[in-house]
Amino acid sequence: MALRLYNTLSGKIEEFHPLQNNEVRMYACGPTVYDYGHIGNFRTFVAVDILRRFLLQTGFRVRHVMNITDVDDKIIRNSAQAGLSVKAYTAKYEKAFLEDSSTLNIEQPLLARATDHIEEMARFVAELEKKGFAYRTEDGSYYFRIAKFPSYGKLSKKDFAGMEDGARVDVDEYEKDNARDFALWKAPKPGEAFWESPIGPGRPGWHIECSAMSMHELGETFDLHAGGEDLIFPHHENEIAQSEALTGKPFVHFWFHARFLLVEGEKMSKSAGNFFTLRDLALRGYKPSAIRLLLASVPYRHQLNFTFDGLKQMASNVEKLRNFQLRLKTGQFPSGSADSKLASETVERMTSALNDDLNTAQAQAAIFEMVRKANVAIDNGQMKKDDVAPLLAALEKFDEIFAVLRDDDAPKMKAILEWAKAEGREKDVSQELLESVGVQSLSDADIEAKIAAMEAARRARNFQASDAIRAELTSAGLLVEITKDGVRWRRK
């Protein structure tokens, strides 16, 4: 069965096949590094990560490039205000973005920084001018002439045929031939940062960087281009226009767009007070694994309502999966096999759910059903030794996509705690975060020693002593379970 994906360009779900051999060449619009990434940004990046991971799991090789926009109007403005160079200003937020991505177990694509490719962008613009698709204005800026590109609007399904010229001309863009013409290259205004180039001093327009860098890394026509839904217009529409004007070839086969999320049922905005960065949530004590699972739990084309209640639910889900994995790994089971089909059927269900336009909700339903059935088998003594490995493998298969099983929340939260201290944000640190991090102060050896003491007390039927040790470990953030196979523990 092949992967079926919604393609914004055709407006339909289509079978996805790479253009060349077995390699998928994909480009994802990355962050503009002028501030910390918020939870909406990361919904998109997690969606792309899931796509990437599933393509890999399916057996494709993936060449995945993502841009870092480290020059734009906002950056120039903010860095000037901060009294920093553009480079120094963006470096901080680029680093934060990469850290946050890794906190969410987002696999890192090949990165392409806009400021490392200024030369190519200038050449791109010069070439467009030569072909008559671009014109220079008096101040030295360059614009794309959309009247020369008849299929303009094909991605966003907009009809510009009857568009009035100059209907809404911005004050500082009075030189454009048509209000819809967009900037390819911006001449510097006094005091602004700029780059020297063959087409004169200035800085690239926003859209040109993605066209120039994606074609540079992936070729003139490649498989898939991803981003948030807001980028459909104008950003991706403009990329298509520039790129296809330059090459005369189709730019991208599949356009993949992730839907925006809501926060507590409302559009996220700073003024509504529901604007959260990833770090804000961590400071409140929410674990990265729960955040990732929530972001991944609703299929990417659906609006996701991001709530704190949902976050708590997802934390329970993560616990349930990790508990189950631990139960399988530590349990003693009689030899033989009782049920050879549960694991394989689950894998099949997950795969076909993901093949169906990445239906992550159904994939999760499949794994939870497996967990319940297997738990029943364990409870009833029906679980056999040979059934364990396939079930663990099915969990791993799930985790190759969702990446929430590994118990690595505590060190990540510790890093965020340290960041908060360095940034003077101690007042935002919650009790929950401190507790999560507190587990770190106990080494495995410490814990094992305490567990041993607890077991000894239990054998002596000194329950008061054993309960005291257990209470201590529990309050340090451990899950401690007494089972017939002995005491089992893990960090929560």
Next chain:
RNA sequence: GGCGCGGUACCCAAGUGGUAAGGGAGAGGUCUGCAAAACCUUUAUACGUCGGUUCGAUUCCGACCCGCGCCUCCA
């Protein structure tokens, strides 16, 4: 105004032309020295409202109400 998406139980959320996945939460129970974990039972005569097509619609069509997105370099 133009184009597009969605409204499913207490909450989150799949899905189908023939009568509703999964998770969380609540209640009761099993197990247990007590816990924890796990499991069982239970919680939508019903899928925004009103019409239509159909033997039959939550699923198709139309209207309306509500939420959301793009049309302004916000993922």
